[in-house]
Amino acid sequence: MPAVSDWQQALARRFPELAPASLAALVAQARSEPLDAHQTLLAAGSAWQHAFWVERGLLRLFYIDSEGRESNKNFHAEDAFIWPVTEMMRREPAAFFIAALTPATVWRLPYGALQASVGALPSWTALQLHALAGLLDDKMRREQVFLQCTARQRYEALLRERPEWTGRIPLRHLASYLGMTDVSLSRLRAEMGLIDG
Secondary structure (H helix, E strand, C coil), rough: HHHHHHHHHHHHHCCCCCCHHHHHHHHHHHHEEEECCCCCCEEECCCEEEEEEEEEEEEEEEEECCCCCEEEEEECCCCCEEECCCCHHHHHHHHEEEEEEECCCEEEHHHHHHHHHHHHHHHHHHHHHHHEEEEEEEHHEEEEHHHHHHHHHHHHHHHHHHHHHHHCHHHHHHHHHHCCCCHHHHHHHCCCCCCCC
């Protein structure tokens, strides 16, 4: 079955020293989950106990504030592998939602099974360090951009750094990620000559 093969290859790339039998056993503990657009994968307030691998589609991570407004935190496309990186994220209820932005297929693997299989591997340590460094870099970069850049500069940075997002993510979600309204972003795009005539 091609999908299982893709999932197996995704794990094998990340954990090359995992023995074939152990890899096959780990692959077998996951399940494929088809998601409709806007379907929730992880709800705020629930325990995050799984690693997710995106086979196809696009996920978004977002918060909902006390007044019901959504604020996008991040987006994950094909071949993204996400899990509760810190002990606190595994122990405490999730503060945000993970949902499909488009129809998607996601593989769900219990975190405990992942940890038991790869916990002692150098590749797992390297992957965790890479993920933590990426989270810290992203947080510091976004903080700097929000404090020091205009709305236009924030959008220009997005166009440079994440050009693939602009063709796949609706403007209202990009606007939320950039800390502006969709009306403001549409106006900005018109000023930049990016709106089709």
